Amino acid sequence: MRRLAIAAAAAVALYVPVLAQAPAAPAAGPNTWTVDTNHSSAGFSVKHMMVSTVRGTLGPVKGTIEYDGKSAESIKADITIDVSGINTGNDSRDKDLKSGEGLFEVAKFPTVTFKSKRVVAGAPGAFKLVGDLTIHGVTKEVTLDVEGPSAPIKQGQSLRTGASATGTVNRRDFGISYNRMVEATPMVSDDVKIQIDVEATKRGS
Numbered sequence: 001m002r003r004l005a006i007a008a009a010a011a012v013a014l015y016v017p018v019l020a021q022a023p024a025a026p027a028a029g030p031n032t033w034t035v036d037t038n039h040s041s042a043g044f045s046v047k048h049m050m051v052s053t054v055r056g057t058l059g060p061v062k063g064t065i066e067y068d069g070k071s072a073e074s075i076k077a078d079i080t081i082d083v084s085g086i087n088t089g090n091d092s093r094d095k096d097l098k099s100g101e102g103l104f105e106v107a108k109f110p111t112v113t114f115k116s117k118r119v120v121a122g123a124p125g126a127f128k129l130v131g132d133l134t135i136h137g138v139t140k141e142v143t144l145d146v147e148g149p150s151a152p153i154k155q156g157q158s159l160r161t162g163a164s165a166t167g168t169v170n171r172r173d174f175g176i177s178y179n180r181m182v183e184a185t186p187m188v189s190d191d192v193k194i195q196i197d198v199e200a201t202k203r204g205s
Contacts, residue, residue: 029066031066031067031068031069031074031202032064032065032066032202033064033065033066033067033161033200033201033202034063034064034200034201034202035061035062035063035064035065035079035198035199035200036160036199036200036201037060037061037062039162039199040061040196040197040198040199040200041057041058041061041196041197042057042058042059042061042081042112042194042195042196042197043055043056043057043058043194043195044056044057044058044192044193044194044195045192045193046171046188046189046191046192046193047188047189047191048187048188048189049187050189054088054093055088056086056087056088056089056094056097057085057086057087058081058082058083058085058086058112059081059082059083059084059085059086060081060082060085061079061080061081061082061196061198062079062080062081062082063077063078063079063080064077064078065077065078065198065200067149067161067200069152069159069161072119072121072127072146072149073119073121073127075116075119075127075129075149076116077114077115077116077129077131078113078114078115078116079113079114079115079196079198080111080112080113081111081112081113081114081196082110082111083098083104083106083109083110083111083112084098084106084110086098086104086106103176103177104135104136104176105136108137109135109136109137112133112134112135113132113133113134114131114132114133114134114142114144114196115131115132116129116130116131117130117131117132117141118130118131120143125147125148126145126146126147126148127146128143128144128145128146129143129144129146129165130142130143130144131144133169135169135174135176136174136175136176137175138173138174138175140169140173140174142167142169143167144165144166144167144196145165145166145167146163146164146165147163147164147165148161148162148163148164149161149162149163150162150163154204155201157203157204158201158202158203158204159201159202159203159204160199160200160201161199161200161201162197162198162199162200163197163198164195164196164197164198165195165196165197165198166193166194166195166196167193167194168191168192168193168194169191169192169194170190170191170192171188171190171191171192172190176192
């Protein structure tokens with residue numbers, strides 16, 4: 001019993017220094033902004049039967065944005081959207097969209113992500129953000145048209161800025177499709193318009 005106690009003590013003595021040497025999580029840089037989930041949103045719209053437009057919202061938007069507060073060219077975005085919160089105002093339709101029958105399959109793919117790769121400068125107050133959009137486990141490069149960012153404002157100890165991004169994607173490119181019977185008729189457009197409105201904050205200097 002005494003030998004076991006000594007061995008255990010020795011193991012702990014060896015393990016503790018290892019923990020002490022474990023690298024700490026990297027600290028956020030001075031240009032890192034955090035998405036304010038409470039004041040950000042993601043939505044979409046798609047034509048139904050080619051005569052009407054169905055609009056919906058996704059779930060909470062989270063992520064970080066690198067931005068020097070001056071130049072749009074400095075922007076790098078890493079955004080995650082929780083699609084389990086999808087809402088079109090119709091419970092039956094929302095259930096179908098969340099299902100595992102070729103649509104979002106939220107149990108397997110609970111998030112949509114966008115990671116920017118480069119900025120294409122545009123007119124003042126606007127630019128294009130090129131990056132990888134992942135939906136339903138499929139990643140495609142897309143280009144979003146961005147309005148903003150707004151001039152940073154100070155609120156208490158924090159700085160705030162915002163921007164809106166829009167784009168159009170083909171749902172079939174991401175494996176978002178209905179059964180053959182539905183797809184055989186022009187019931188739902190392939191093109192889906194998306195919009196992401198982001199407010200981001202960082203500690204002021």
